[in-house]
Every structure is written in structure tokens, then in C-alpha cells.
Amino acid sequence: MFxxxxxxxxxxxxxxxxxERAVGIAKSCGAKLHIVGVIRPIDFGYIGYITPEEIEEYEKEEITKEERFLKKAMEKVTKEGLEATYKVLEGDPAEELMSYADENNCDLIVVGRRGSGGLKRLLMGSTSSTIVKYANQDVLVVV
Ligand SMILES: Nc1ncnc2c1ncn2[C@@H]1O[C@H](COP(=O)(O)OP(=O)(O)OP(=O)(O)O)[C@@H](O)[C@H]1O
Ligand SMILES: [Mg+2]
Structure with a gap:
């Protein structure tokens, strides 16, 4: 299987x-789990108003924040005895997740139906709906 x-x-x-769902599936198939978080690059509107050093500082901070919660997730997963890895990427979340899947021989992409942004009334966020449409792998949208 996967x-x-x-x-x-x-x-x-x-x-x-x-x-959680991905952990369950990985366990039952003996699969490796890749936990990926994508941060957005700084808004272009700011460029020109802040220095390159400040941009670098901002990105470093974002990466550190992201790594902190990915590591927490990793801990939980490895406690379950799973083989896992994590990665922070920068860019558009859907694009980055799909490229990651292509480049790392992934055969299943698991996402939530909604995320941290978005309007509650929308059935599905833009990241998950783009992935459902364009991914080269099987996709599981967890509701
Ligand atoms: N920055 C991200 N990094 C990693 N995974 C993400 C990221 N953003 C979204 N996802 C994945 O996609 C799922 C759905 O989130 P999505 O972004 O589509 O919804 P939303 O945030 O509610 O709406 P929108 O972003 O369109 O305003 C999340 O549960 C998560 O699994
Ligand atoms: Mg989102």
C-alpha cells in the first residue's frame, strides 16, 4: 500500500x-510520514519599506516558529514508533505540498478540509481544493 x-x-x-489520520494510515501500511509546513514569503508590498536585513530577520523568525510546532508534531509521531521526517517550505502551500510530494516519491497527500485561515462558511479551503484538483498522487481530505 502507501x-x-x-x-x-x-x-x-x-x-x-x-x-492523526495520516498516522493511522502510516501505521497500518508501514509507511514513512512526511510532515510539511509551508510559510508564506514576505508580502511584496513591504519591499522597499523595510531593509533586506529586516526581511531576512522576518523569514528566520517565521521558520523558527514553524519548526517549533513541526517538531512538536514530530515528537508525537515518533512516540507512536513511526518513521517520520519534517520540512519547512516557503511559498504557496498547495504548490509547495504538491512539489514536495512529487520530489519525494510520496504516494498519498493528506490535508484537512480547512486550515488556519479561511471563512468558516466555506466547505473547503483553497489549499485542499487546489491539491484535490491538481495533485499527481492520491489525496485524502480529512473532515
Ligand atoms: N501553510 C500550510 N502548510 C502546510 N499545510 C497547509 C498549509 N495551509 C493549509 N494546509 C493544509 O491544507 C488544509 C486546508 O487548509 P486551507 O488552507 O485549504 O484552508 P483555509 O486556511 O481554511 O482556507 P484558505 O487558506 O483558502 O483561506 C489544512 O488543514 C492543512 O492540512
Ligand atoms: Mg489556509
């Missing part, structure tokens, strides 16, 4: 559920 499962993790309740 050998490499990538889960999109944005620290939302929904992605927490996605992670």
Missing part, C-alpha cells in the same frame, strides 16, 4: 486531525 505519506500541517485543528 509507502510515503505527506501531510500538510499548519497548526490548525483541521490539520491536527489530518495528522
Amino acid at each position: 509507502k510515503n505519506i505527506v501531510v500538510g500541517y499548519d497548526d490548525s485543528k483541521s490539520s491536527e486531525k489530518a495528522l
